[in-house]
Amino acid sequence: xxxxxxxxxxxxxxxxxxxxxxxxxxxxxxxxxxxxxxxxxxxxxxxxxxxxxxxxxxxxxxxxxxxxxxxxxxxxxxxxxxxxxxxxxxxxxxxxxxxxxxxxxxxxxxxxxxxxxxxxxxxxxxxxxxxxxxxxxxxxxxxxxxxxxxxxxxxxxxxxxxxxxxxxxxxxxxxxxxxxxxxxxxxxxxxxxxxxxxxxxxxxxxxxxxxxxxxxxxxxxxxxxxxxxxxxxxxxxxxxxxxxxxxxxxxxxxxxxxxxxxxxxxxxxxxxxxxxxxxxxxxxxxxxxxxxxxxxxxxxxxxxxxxxxxxxxxxxxxxxxxxxxxxxxxxxxxxxxxxxxxxxxxxxxxxxxxxxxxxxxxxxxxxxxxxxxxxxxxxxxxxxxxxxxxxxxxxxxxxxxxxxxxxxxxxxxxxxxxxxxxxxxxxxxxxxxxxxxxxxxxxxxxxxxxxxxxxxxxxxxxxxxxxxxxxxxxxxxxxxxxxxxxxxxxxxxxxxxxxxxxxxxxxxxxxxxxxxxxxxxxxxxxxxxxxxxxx
Amino acid sequence: xxxxxxxxxxxxxxxxxxxxxxxxxxxxxxxxxxxxxxxxxxxxxxxxxxxxxxxxxxxxxxxxxxxxxxxxxxxxxxxxxxxxxxxxxxxxxxxxxxxxxxxxxxxxxxxxxxxxxxxxxxxxxxxxxxxxxxxxxxxxxxxxxxxxxxxxxxxxxxxxxxxxxxxx
Numbered sequence: 001x002x003x004x005x006x007x008x009x010x011x012x013x014x015x016x017x018x019x020x021x022x023x024x025x026x027x028x029x030x031x032x033x034x035x036x037x038x039x040x041x042x043x044x045x046x047x048x049x050x051x052x053x054x055x056x057x058x059x060x061x062x063x064x065x066x067x068x069x070x071x072x073x074x075x076x077x078x079x080x081x082x083x084x085x086x087x088x089x090x091x092x093x094x095x096x097x098x099x100x101x102x103x104x105x106x107x108x109x110x111x112x113x114x115x116x117x118x119x120x121x122x123x124x125x126x127x128x129x130x131x132x133x134x135x136x137x138x139x140x141x142x143x144x145x146x147x148x149x150x151x152x153x154x155x156x157x158x159x160x161x162x163x164x165x166x167x168x169x170x171x172x173x174x175x176x177x178x179x180x181x182x183x184x185x186x187x188x189x190x191x192x193x194x195x196x197x198x199x200x201x202x203x204x205x206x207x208x209x210x211x212x213x214x215x216x217x218x219x220x221x222x223x224x225x226x227x228x229x230x231x232x233x234x235x236x237x238x239x240x241x242x243x244x245x246x247x248x249x250x251x252x253x254x255x256x257x258x259x260x261x262x263x264x265x266x267x268x269x270x271x272x273x274x275x276x277x278x279x280x281x282x283x284x285x286x287x288x289x290x291x292x293x294x295x296x297x298x299x300x301x302x303x304x305x306x307x308x309x310x311x312x313x314x315x316x317x318x319x320x321x322x323x324x325x326x327x328x329x330x331x332x333x334x335x336x337x338x339x340x341x342x343x344x345x346x347x348x349x350x351x352x353x354x355x356x357x358x359x360x361x362x363x364x365x366x367x368x369x370x371x372x373x374x375x376x377x378x379x380x381x382x383x384x385x386x387x388x389x390x391x392x393x394x395x396x397x398x399x400x401x402x403x404x405x406x407x408x409x410x411x412x413x414x415x416x417x418x419x420x421x422x423x424x425x426x427x428x429x430x431x432x433x434x435x436x437x438x439x440x441x442x443x444x445x446x447x448x449x450x451x452x453x454x455x456x457x458x459x460x461x462x463x464x465x466x467x468x469x470x471x472x473x474x475x476x477x478x479x480x481x482x483x484x485x486x487x488x489x490x491x492x493x494x495x496x497x498x499x500x501x502x503x504x505x506x507x508x509x510x511x512x513x514x515x516x517x518x519x520x521x522x523x524x525x526x527x528x529x530x531x532x533x534x535x
Numbered sequence: 536x537x538x539x540x541x542x543x544x545x546x547x548x549x550x551x552x553x554x555x556x557x558x559x560x561x562x563x564x565x566x567x568x569x570x571x572x573x574x575x576x577x578x579x580x581x582x583x584x585x586x587x588x589x590x591x592x593x594x595x596x597x598x599x600x601x602x603x604x605x606x607x608x609x610x611x612x613x614x615x616x617x618x619x620x621x622x623x624x625x626x627x628x629x630x631x632x633x634x635x636x637x638x639x640x641x642x643x644x645x646x647x648x649x650x651x652x653x654x655x656x657x658x659x660x661x662x663x664x665x666x667x668x669x670x671x672x673x674x675x676x677x678x679x680x681x682x683x684x685x686x687x688x689x690x691x692x693x694x695x696x697x698x699x700x701x702x703x
Contacts, residue, residue: 007652298664299665325634349635
């Protein structure tokens with residue numbers, strides 16, 4: 001496997017300008033992330049302290065093995081929803097190392113609205129548990145939630161992927177033999193009570209932890225019974241009388257230490273058999289990624305330069321280097337693991353689509369996980385390409401992606417527009433993990449094209465009614481559409497809506513993928529099988 | 536695995552295989568038992584058959600610096616795939632082809648210009664996307680086949696390249 005020979009001129013004005021631009025974007029992202037993690041109104045911090053509780057980040061520090069990485073999911077979830085008042089969607093999820101085991105962590109954040117579940121909180125927890133299912137990762141729940149946010153109950157309660165799905169996923173994990181521990185650090189009321197209720201092990205903290213289907217005020221209203229929190233669902237009642245909780249703890253520190261000891265009893269998984277060799281840093285400096293990414297979403301760049309800054313030794317075995325060149329396919333190692341890479345270097349033509357479908361089936365046959373690097377404006381359009389069957393060739397690629405049994409990973413590197421998003425394993429195609437770079441954009445078509453199309457339709461409609469429009473009138477139709485499209489295709493919006501598993505500073509991508517790969521290999525890789533490839 | 540090293544002006548083709556003790560080096564002048572070991576005091580010893588030499592080795596990318604018997608040797612490692620590709624004269628093409636249908640929106644060179652590898656030649660537009668085409672090798676621009684704004688099909692030859700004049 002030979003090294004990619006970089007053609008980048010790191011001294012050029014263009015490189016320097018890109019680097020300055022993208023470093024600024026990465027810095028802005030990190031500031032936003034830091035604020036979502038730490039910045040809270042003083043009164044909320046005071047309330048948590050008054051209740052004798054720790055902040056969620058302090059709890060994580062106690063739970064995780066010191067000096068190990070924590071891959072946080074969707075740290076900017078809900079950053080563009082609820083007027084920005086629910087940072088990180090009021091919960092922290094991610095993969096961390098506890099007692100030497102990779103686990104998924106689901107921790108409520110009591111400093112945000114008492115840890116209330118907003119619709120995006122539910123979506124984030126459901127996704128974290130889906131990650132646990134797909135990658136067979138044990139789960140540690142740090143429970144501290146005020147319950148569902150009632151004014152928005154219609155958006156979080158009953159539908160297939162709403163709150164009930166949390167409990168459904170917990171049951172599926174248990175059925176698969178993947179273990180869960182809950183540490184009850186606050187009140188688990190109503191639905192929230194089932195999180196410890198459906199865990200294999202649970203720990204409850206005396207004084208602050210409680211589990212009940214209805215709290216004292218609701219009980220009073222329903223039956224007239226007067227009962228205290230401790231009597232109704234406190235630590236001693238549940239660990240000595242009801243058996244709903246297993247381990248009493250006298251403090252959060254003790255509770256989390258018990259959880260660590262429980263995880264230490266879990267079997268260590270057998271990883272799927274994927275070729276591995278000792279890892280090697282990329283030959284080219286990953287920080288040069290900042291200089292590669294253009295400032296304009298329309299500008300192309302050579303994705304091979306990106307690959308050279310992600311993979312071990314910058315080595316890459318390119319498959320079909322001379323065919324369908326707008327799609328790069330090939331093998332590399334990442335943190336030692338052998339992977340296949342499918343990366344865009346332009347529009348998808350017939351030949352590039354066929355090459356992609358072929359390579360994906362190859363990777364499935366030899367059980368090689370696949371990394372998709374997206375920068376795609378779509379499949380080629382026009383008479384010649386329709387005659388060549390661009391739709392059916394694209395369909396082959398989508399079939400191969402959909403039916404892939406090997407773990408898939410997707411990074412939104414730049415543009416992701418139209419059906420290209422699908423062919424390159426977009427969110428709907430069950431990539432085990434999907435991450436976005438700060439300047440990336442995702443939408444059904446580019447903002448300008450969409451705004452022009454919509455404005456055209458409107459103008460023609462009005463013309464049929466005999467109305468003449470001035471340029472100012474047309475702009476008045478076009479501009480709001482353009483602004484709305486631009487906002488909703490930005491990576492900040494897509495990550496806010498949890499269409500990905502989080503935004504990444506490009507230089508962190510290699511590490512995030514390393515953790516993702518290691519997690520994904522806990523699940524055995526099944527035999528490949530597909531539907532009909534339209535020939 | 537075959538390896539090739541350039542030492543001064545000569546290319547040496549060697550292959551390494553496992554032996555019961557350590558390694559065997561296969562070269563044009565025979566097969567040698569060979570081993571490289573770093574002792575606990577940090578000194579590195581090269582053994583070749585019965586002989587032992589102390590060596591100091593430093594690497595920088597593909598450059599390997601070896602201090603042996605009072606002399607310093609500088610070797611350059613070449614991946615066999617690169618070497619074989621170069622031997623077959625299969626270097627970059629003489630024509631720059633359009634990766635997709637479109638038109639040229641900016642042209643950075645003209646016929647007769649000398650360009651170096653990686654230098655920007657032109658920017659084309661297709662499917663609302665701007666693609667910069669760079670030189671695949673050092674060359675002289677022999678001809679530019681399309682004008683600004685003129686549209687072309689996929690694989691149209693946009694530019695022709697001629698080899699650089701041999702220096703002096």
